Amino acid sequence: MVMDIGEVARRSGVTASALRYYEDIGLIRSIGRHGLRRQFDPSVLVKLSLIRLGSMAGFSLVEIAGMFERDGELRLPRTDLHAKADEIQQQMRDLRVLRDALRHVADCPAPSHLECPSFRKLLHTASRAERPERGVRASKNRKRPGT
Template structure:
């Protein structure tokens, strides 16, 4: 088993050592021992950190990620929660695409005022759900 000290894990994951210690306190990762005062992790910790990063990017809290990863190194994937999150991301993608289209149209539109442009107003209506955030 290849071992990585906390500095190497920090370098390879792009996370600060303090973040790794925080993740450890939350039960997201666990060291396999110490070399002197430095924590040592199994190389597989990088995969676990990648799962944490994926969960964070998808909008899950660290607590929710911890529940899904489980403390035993396994996973307790809640499939309905994943489907709900994927649906939420689909809605967000649609909203972001409408914003992108609106910005592009506003930059190129020749109307005297963007609010007089029917296409821009339609795109604006698509983006309105963002106001509910």
């Protein structure tokens, strides 16, 4: 059963323009055309689900494209997946700090939040999250002009 681009868009939730873009950059392939409408094999729905999952995990479309072999087979680089999982774990920690700070600001009975020791501790924690890791010079993380 061949599906046209409108059917793929409806069943996947991906807009037709995004499907055309994905095809242009090599993420998916149509199997032909019926008039001006692109035709797809139903297996494209699985691939679109994988693309969506990769995007939700924070992978760029270029990174996602690199996870597919020329023949369309999936190749998941485990080290990249571990690194992304670690990145998400750190984001979760940062979000918990932010959640706690927002709840404290909302519930703190102090006349001024800046007078509140708990709030000041949260501010300190938040500011530490923005600094580079200990032992790593900030200049190492920055690209020099012209490089």
